[in-house]
Amino acid sequence: MARWVRPALCALRLWGPAGWRSLYTEVRDVPGKGHQGPSPGRTDAVAASLWGVRKASCAVGLAALNSGITGGRRPVSSSASASSIFGSGGNGKEKLFLQDLAELIRAGACRKAVVMVGAGVSTPSGIPDFRSPRSGLYSNLQRYDLPYPEAIFELTFFHHNPKPFFALAKELHPGSYRPNVIHYFLRLLHDKGLLLRLYTQNIDGLERAAGIPASKLVEAHGSFASATCTVCRRPFPGKDVWDEVMVDRIPRCPVCTGIVKPDIVFFGETLPQRFLLHVVDFPMADVLLILGTSLEVEPFASLSEAVRSSVPRLLINRDLVGPFAWRPRSRDVVQLGDMVHSVERLVELLGWTEELRDLMRQEAEKLNGRDR
Structure with a gap:
């Protein structure tokens, strides 16, 4: 067989x-x-x-x-x-x-x-571990008062405060590394x-x-190539998210105004x-x-x-x-x-x-x- x-x-x-x-x-x-x-x-x-x-x-x-x-x-x-x-x-x-x-x-x-x-x-490309206190990325995220570094990938915290995640996303923008x-x-x-x-x-x-x-x-664990509205589940191309993230705006759905989240797998997600x-x-x-x-x-x-x-x-x-x-x-x-x-x-x-x-x-x- x-x-x-x-x-x-x-x-x-x-x-x-x-x-x-x-x-x-x-x-x-x-x-x-x-x-x-x-x-x-x-x-x-x-x-x-x-x-x-x-x-x-x-x-x-x-x-x-x-x-x-x-x-x-x-x-x-x-x-x-x-x-x-x-x-x-x-x-x-x-x-x-x-x-x-x-x-x-x-x-x-x-x-x-x-x-x-x-x-x-990816470490040899210069991408830092956001959990390491020695990295500048960790320092940048601390201004958002994270309870712990991994909270950035928890849905409950994301809905409460999506800014830390999108700050990380901006750091990982294609072309940065x-x-x-x-x-x-x-x-x-x-x-x-x-x-x-x-x-x-x-x-x-x-x-x-x-x-x-x-x-x-x-x-x-997903990618930034696509995104989905967290409310109406409307799909979006990743570029739409980057256009907002790179100017420090939270991407919003034009239909229902829900937050548009890149299709990255958060803790507990499928x-x-x-x-x-x-x-x-x-x-x-x-x-x-x-x-x-x-x-x-x-x-x-x-x-x-x-x-x-x-x-x-x-x-x-x-x-x-x-x-x-x-x-x-x-x-x-x-x-x-x-x-x-x-x-x-x-x-x-x-x-x-x-x-x-x-x-x-x-x-x-x-x-x-x-x-x-």
């Missing part, structure tokens, strides 16, 4: 024929399935199923279910159900190192890479036809700025419907790359265990985190320390150094042209 059939049947059980057809539209053009290029996103029929995932017997994992489809901290215990749902595959026993993984990719043994990234990927070598490495994966999907926790839009198409992205693509993406993956994330926020964190046990997993991070710390697999590869140095080392082992430099030079020229 093809390794994607089992999760496909799971999706059918969860969402019914209509939901499955929408999911199928998204994934049918994955390399090796007979079509070229991804289809436009058509997961509208799946939206209603998000609320039903909690009750589904075909579950991603107990930890993810307990938090529904909303964000939350990862518990100490892990879920064994993810591997049973997504397929366990063979059990590779040999220990892998970074060079071994690079050789597998070069040899064409890994051609469907799923990537998970977090805030550590540029993609770095890590983003362009991921773009190169796409250009070479090796990127199945990129799952990001970041809301800075630097993956898009690096040229990775939206069809290859799952922005798990994740974007595209997040459901993980049901098919992860069992199809033949390599999993995890970069710059603490693997603490659910349900994103549980995805790190959703690939088959025979699939190599690479962690490039400052610290040892998640299952790499408390339940490692024999085919795990871990590179700790400076993110940029680790990615550059991988690129060197892949033999892509010159290609990456050329890509970054071309993209820098494009961005410089836009700034003029």
Whole structure:
């Protein structure tokens, strides 16, 4: 049985024929399935199923279910159900190192890479951690008398005082920061036809700025590319919000005067419907790359265990985190320390150094042209 059939049947059980057809539209053009290029996103029929995932017997994992489809901290215990749902595959026993993984990719043994990234990927671009007292962004937000930094992403506080959130949004305006070598490495994966999907926790839009198409992205915590009125739910393009935010105005709906909120996932909100693509993406993956994330926020964190046990997993991070710390697999590869140095080392082992430099030079020229 093809390794994607089992999760496909799971999706059918969860969402019914209509939901499955929408999911199928998204994934049918994955390399090796007979079509070229991804289809436009058509997961509208799946939206209603998000609320039903909690009750589904075909579950991603107990930890993810307990938090529904909303964000939350990862518990100490892990879920064994993810591997049973997504397929366990063979059990590779040999220990892998970074060079071994690079050789597998070069040899064409890994051609469907799923990537998970977090805030550590954007730090080299100069984006500060708004929770750090050492950052100027934190100081700017303190004038709004936040009870604690995370309140900026709580709906109750947002409705009481939306100014801190829009101050943060202005700081993250596209063009304020540029993609770095890590983003362009991921773009190169796409250009070479090796990127199945990129799952990001970041809301800075630097993956898009690096040229990775939206069809290859799952922005798990939302993005500024679109917005919605908090009262009448009317949708708006992200540009309408930026026009107001950049002149320090709270964006308002022209119909009902409600606050227009960018489609960023706040605490307790449902994740974007595209997040459901993980049901098919992860069992199809033949390599999993995890970069710059603490693997603490659910349900994103549980995805790190959703690939088959025979699939190599690479962690490039400052610290040892998640299952790499408390339940490692024999085919795990871990590179700790400076993110940029680790990615550059991988690129060197892949033999892509010159290609990456050329890509970054071309993209820098494009961005410089836009700034003029």
